[in-house]
Amino acid sequence: MAHRIEHKPAENRFEIHVDDALAGYADYTVIGGVRDFDHTVTDPAFRGQGLAGKLVAAALDASRADGISIATSCSYVEKFVEQNPEYKDLLAA
Template identity: 45%
Template structure:
């Protein structure tokens, strides 16, 4: 499994290559005080290497650190929370 270094912006965690090409991203804009996880993307060249899981782990850690709740509407995020019951307390 490749470990990626992610960058964080408000409502977004992502990674780019040295040319600026987007390699991986999860977006979670805040709506009514809840982070809505609405999009997960991993470049085809990195699929199957655990990158999407790393993204969701980064979001969960970020939310927990900030004391925030989330709503998962992206299909991958829904699946991730189903397979990580220890993180379901973040859903609100």
């Protein structure tokens, strides 16, 4: 299965697609220049394939490339950052 990740800034969302199906998304809110990831969802049909981790990693990499700090209101993103300390520098003070 081929997957692609898209950033949809007008919707404040990163999406992961498997073939042509939307498999999951990570929503965020921008507050004071901080991208607060507040909701991550994986469609039940695509769970257990590591797609959420790929999606969040891509979203955090894009945030770094954009020079934007993050907040982790979403428990999945919070746990991901804890388990992947290379992203801790993105956390807003």
